[in-house]
Amino acid sequence: MRKGLLGALLATAVLVIYAFAIGRAVVALLGSGEAVGIAIGVCLIVVPFLALWYIGREWWFAVQVQRLANELHAQGGLPVDDLPRSPGGRIDRAAADAQFVLRQAEAEAAPDDWRAWFNLGFAYDASGDRRRARESLRRAVRLHTTTPTSPT
Template sequence: MRRGLLPALAVTALLAIYVWAIAGRGVALLNTGEPVGIALGAAVLAIPLLVIWLIWREWSLAAHVQRMADELAASDELPVDDLPRSPGGRIDRAAADEAFALARTKAEAAPEDWRAWYHLAFAYDAAGDRRRARATLRHTAKLHGRAAG
């Protein structure tokens, strides 16, 4: 089993319980028949829909990233975490910045190469910019989808 799968499933299960509870409250408000209750019920039901969409979006990205990782591993191109670390396990910032600059240059030189963007996403992560790493993975997934077909 992949390392992060069990925690992701646990969080998804907790969110499913949350969605069920909130949806129940929304339906109860709709059933009051009162205009305010109906308006609040409709607003409350928007929350579970948003949560379901966000969960689907994240699981879809995770599955796509895994397919890309499997493809890169098969061709021996998967990024390797070989950056120097402190005794506490933190990545050396200067080394991460240097690796990031190299990955960014390669991605800019090949804007349609999903492999270069995949490496850039992991360079962002190593440099500590998780938000840009995730956005870059989304971009990478789009490029990979276009390349596949």
């Protein structure tokens, strides 16, 4: 199991346990009649819902990216992760950066192709830029949902 998936499952489980554990305190604070108690009670309700919304959004994003990966795999277009690695498993940065340049050129040449943005997202990730990796993958998902699917 991937570390990211394990972390997401753990964070989700902790949030669910927190929501149940804090429920009694929320009821007591809201029923206290004190302005401060009510304000704290409201925060104890709002924060978990915001966290649940965020976690749900991230799970949905992961499902969508996996769907794209499955589709690319079925088409025979899923890129192979063959970047050289150190004995500790770290990706060779120079090789990742060289692959990134190629993937970026592909995305620039085909700005409406979700496959190019999907591949660029993983090139960003290999180069260590997680924020841009997520942006590229989100763009791939948007393009995939707004354009008709056609084989490569």
